[in-house]
Amino acid sequence: MATQSLSRKDFIKNASMMLSSGMLAVDNDNLWQDLDEAQASKLTLKNVRLETGFEYEEGEVVTTKTELFTIEITDGKISAVLPNQPTTKAIDAKGLLMLPAFRDMHIHLDKTYYGGSWKARSKKNRTVKDMIAFEQKVIPELLKTSTYRAEKLIELLQSRGSNFARSHVNIDSTSKLDSLYHLQQALQNKKDSFGAELVAFPQHGLFYTESAQWMKEAAKTNIDFIGGLDPTSIDGSIQKSLDFVVQLAIEHQKGIDIHLHEGGEAGLKAVEFLIDRVNEHPVLKGKTYLSHCFVLARLEKPKLEEMADKLAHAKIGVVSTIPFGNTIMPIPTLYQYGVEVMTGNDSIIDHWNTFGTGSVLYKANLMAQLYGYSSELELSRCLKLATRNVLPLDEHGNRQWPKANDKADVVLVEASCSAEAVARVSPIKSLIHQGKVVY
Template structure:
């Protein structure tokens, strides 16, 4: 097997005549994607074995049957055509190229499921932390009407830079919220789609056509209907009472556009109680009436859930879980602590995202979904091995974890897409608590960020 074993440098540098020695500098990850995705550069790495990969095997328990540690072992992962073909231990039997992971822990790839990369200062070299205290959503709409024309000219470039940032933090997929408004028309969408298309071999996505200035407030229904025919995945909405001024009419328009075009729904709902609660109850009613919407309806933010009477919350969470209505939360801190444990109790689909990166809404946003898992653990007191390991669910596809609640390994598995990260950690609990560097980030078997040394 020694003749088939290659170093990281050789792995990245196959076909050096075409790619050059620069593969081993800061552009290594992008170059590796090209090598692995092109059969004409002498380095077809659509099939290889990642050896010495650390996987979780189960939990260790004390005499009280409490989880006190996580058992791991080293394995070989055979990857071909973007999928995991086998998981073995010992010396690899296949005579194909190998790449040494050197004991790094493999965790599921991360997903940033609520992010605005169509309107950001990130990637432009511009810093902005303008006063926002006291601004309402309508105030921000007024501000955007003057800012969007200034942001549009290089919005594609900035979106591309934001994608690189997400990749570097371990995200291989994003649900992108995109402004559909009278100021930008469909330009924001066109620029975003161009940026995503440019990264189609190294990144996955969904797009929400988001009426940031209100469906009714800015008369954006015709634009939304046009956007629905342009390859988007979800129809959005915004505060149907506080912005649009007519909760039922606003939600009816949003849902009808989704139904007419076979799209999902993902609404920005910042409203507290009582209007936010009324909107959620109406969304439950509409989703129950339209089976097509079940499993395809999401509430982003949903701050009203954090302010509800516990009995009302339990009832609503149960209904949402039964209908497949999900919640996408940025895990806010401060007075609005989202009831993630209660939502999880009733099987509500839970996801998280960056929201904004250095823009006129807020100057934060690291694009680190592992950090979001850590924030969950801190907010809800998940400080032990078991609960730290569970907190990772907020950041992965379908809330998948390496070990299920009983401690049986369920990921990775044969035929899974090879979307994963490699980190220097003994287990997922430590990774959540310590936020190690993403040493390797893989999308369909291709290394899209990081360096294996």
């Protein structure tokens, strides 16, 4: 009998077809060995752990109940959630917990040292203006490898369970639109395994370095949000800076996501100004965000509650990296008043920040520790910070995810339940993006 050799590509294609038809079971320690590039339109997973409810003692949630299921995925969506069929030919999830895939909602994929040699942040540059001057010097060098490093950073996020990011990208008079183009190339290279939305971010100020013209050019591209930066301390005028952002967003039908580091009166006035503008232009409601917004951490309780209520009614969200030290954001109050709260890693190992794990599950863990969320129910609720508000169980323990027609964006985690995953920052064993195994 003649022998025939198969390339790795052909092997993967054939294995993918066998999986789709139920002919192949995968029992290796590495669940997805040689299937990471599979293009199967259908996947079946057995022995998948899902949360099914809560157990109570004296009115308190003490345990999260789980059961094993078989999950069918077709054309990028969950097509069926079935009673477990342990003997069926399918990928064996081996009892791992399935959770919604994570979403990093504030990161700078376009500038990082990650993917290259180790380099800590310099002690010399401390203010935002110091960093602007520094960036004007280093950006030309960073651009030489920015596409490659963005891809490596995306791979780090995937290994930590994220299949989506909102990335701010420099639009400035030094890089012009090059940072955007380089990042778009990286995202194009990863389009089958990672999703993103982009914020045109005037890191060097709209008018401080005359970047407004480049923001206008960026707004004509397929970016999703118009960004801004500290309108008083950088651009010298709340009205001039924020009106430019608002009008550009309306003209090009974009959202808004503004970096606001300013505290005190300047920070508060910026928040109030943006609330007023969004209320004047309801088309921006639900599409406007304040990143960082540190001023909220320093408000007295009555004023904080007033601002949280106004933000909620204007449907302006807050994106926080969960800072600690002297800036503890009032996230419990924001939740109480119905403000959308999201998180992200921000800068990962770059000239702004020496740290960064790539894990938004860690951010959920950090939130739990900062605000004393240590009970089973509280910890399970903290997961929403990592998943952008998608939770397996509702407050009463009714299963609300996954269900048929949900997007097949999931992670398999070595944990018994959501509460444990948050408390222990449990290891991510696999990531599925739009029905495809990508990690």
